[in-house]
Amino acid sequence: MSHRKTHFTLRTIASGLALSLALAASASAEVKLRMTIWSANEAHLKLFNGIAEDFKKTKPDVTVSFESLPFENYTTALTTQIAGGNAPDMAWIFETTAYDFVNSGALVPLTKTLSATPGYNLGDVAPSATERWSKGGELHAYPFSTSPFAVFVNNDLIKKAGAKTPAELIAAGQWTWPNAIATAQAVAKEPGKGGLVVRDFNYQAWQYLSSVWNAWGAAPWSADGKRCTLADKPMVDALGFIHDAIFTKKAIPGPGQNVDFFAGDAAMTITQISRASLLPKDKKFDWDLVPLPKGSAGDYAIVGQAGIGVLKAGKQPAEAAAFVAFMTNPANSAKLAQFFPSARKSLLNAEVLGKTNALLSPAQLDKVVVSGIETGKLMPGHTDFARLQQMVRSGLDAVWQPQADIPAATKAICAQIGPLLAK
Template identity: 50%
Template sequence: MVGVGALGTTALAACSDDGGAGEEAPEGPVELRMTVWTASEDHLGLFQEIADAYVADHPDEVSAVTFETIPFDGYTTSLTTQLAGGNPPDLAWIFESNAPEFVQSGALVDVRETLSSTEGYDFEDVGETALELWQDGDALYAYPFSNSPFVMFVNTDRIAGSGQPNPADLVASDGWTYDAARDISAASAAALGGAGLVVRDFDYMNWTNLATVWGGWDAEPWSADGATSEFDSPEMVDALEWFHDAIFTQNAIPGPGTSADFFAGDTTMTITQISRASSLDGSFAWDIVPLPAGPTQQQNIVGQAGVGVLAAGKNPQAAANFLAYFTNPENSASLSLYFPPPRESLLNPETLAAGNPVFSEPQLGIVIDSISGATTKPSHANFAQVDTTARGALDAMWTPDADVAAVAADVSEAIQPLLEA
């Protein structure tokens, strides 16, 4: 996918200078447009309900709010094209992977003052760690409306049918590790057929989803400042060698070209986000457990999305005011039906149960624990180009006789110039 990086930070920065916050406020009520990547009727219906209530309460400021769905796969490309073409939305969802580029480019408006000064907003309730990716100094350039944790879904029918230990019991005894998950997965696949462990949506392409694995080795693809590749670090090489062996030696993970869907019932366990629970149809018994521990640590990972106000938009202050309403405590509680919130007061089983009825209270406790102190998937100011380059260089790793350390070194060499760009 061609993303922000293909059009360049320069294009984003240019868009931010085309007016927006610098223009005179329009006379009379304005229409606001917000881009999203969901096409769910339930999601869009809730958004519109919140927006219509805001319009009714602020008829002199806003006459209408519309939500424009852009397909997930091409979302960032389409959003950046709108910006470059002079047709920016007023507000937009932004992937965590592209957050640094949007934040650093000046394409977004600082909304901290608007949010923190809005009566009843209770800005202090928003977890500080959830804000980190969207801040630059004291400025806040987007609100992290969704913080969806990755957990391990387990088919307990397959676990019992293959005589393997229950992961929940291993969690209780501090024995829930990646090695244990690998061994259980390999044994169940050997006994029952199907697949063992699947990192959902990885598909040997979306390599950043492997952060849910390499976090257990305390590995990172690049340094905290984004300037230096760490893809060839000992920690990353050890994690990738573990993953490679689990595929080609232990047969615990299905190899390239193999289709395996946990929710079809023929896979023992899968790493994925809690929103996938909507695919469960009751055809098998299941459970969720935290991500396993690696040899170094147990690391929680979230996929995060922010809502930002575009500096090039025609109505930045009106958009920021609407964002404050859209994400206030009451509306955040409603949005938590679908999007795990960053508000600490809402991270409790009672609130989350309303939007996740298939989860038991203990399972919702796991969800909450998986959000607390979590890190986000990899992000970078030049993410689109780094992502494409790393994906291509990693292709050589997905063969049985691959030299994992050599491939990791090749990936590191390939992305280093892009990290410095």
């Protein structure tokens, strides 16, 4: 081999080595973040992925992906990933398990990162919205969704049944739980149709019944979380009303009955406005959105929350915290408010919400979303909630029988969970 050929070969090898090293350096510099979420809805994913793409424009070396886990066992799947050494960098956390995640130290404190982000304005976030996500003056997860429960209505089915629509009842000052159940009962008499569906309850996730029993001022435990109140009169009365609506009036689908409001098969459903994305695009039926009916305790509202937390067990906590700051900044909070109402005070008005929420009218946004967030109580939550949830669910099986002894069943539940609450 000539000297020239040897020189050329070495130069080629050196050049290839340099390129390989550069590619390796580039690969090692690339950051891949993963966030678990419960939703697999196309509209939600399109919104999230769009925010992730915008983030990548500011940080080209960071890629964010979203992993949808089934709603029914979301928290179990998430904690299994964490325990198995496959923790996501960020996670969507339900309000029911907020205390567990915050108090266990599993989450990276976010206050410093959010406060240091230009234009973030953490002071705009309502303190009442951060209570469940804070500890020791530190915010451990951002409450990106503060969403009131409301009633979606199928006016077509109700009118066909000759019943009064919620809008008519509201106009007459008669939007009460007994009248709501009367409307649901009328529709449910038609074969294949259901009355009122408490979405996601399914005789398993009993916490969603708080959207009903809070109308009686009922709660599963005391405000300090130390005493079981399931056997108290407000809860016994509320469960008695629900039981009658299920087994006597047939106005609420019974155990084992699956009725889908969004397919046009029920008069009403109670759920959060994030589920508006499930409404048929072709205006299959005339729908409405109204506040929860009035109960014996007067007007009330129930709010569900979801937080975004950065897992300490994740591989890139600093980069993950930076993405949470980007995802929940004022501009992106306005985008998210289309499905997930913001905890930012500046966004809590119908005019601002209406810019990104074409599905809902200003009146619906004002009466259901803004008013609900301002006055609503959070869904039940507690430390060791998964264990409590299972114990209460098992105990309520005795209530979901045609000839139930509700006082006896609720006393039995309190006897079981009382010692756990008192700890």
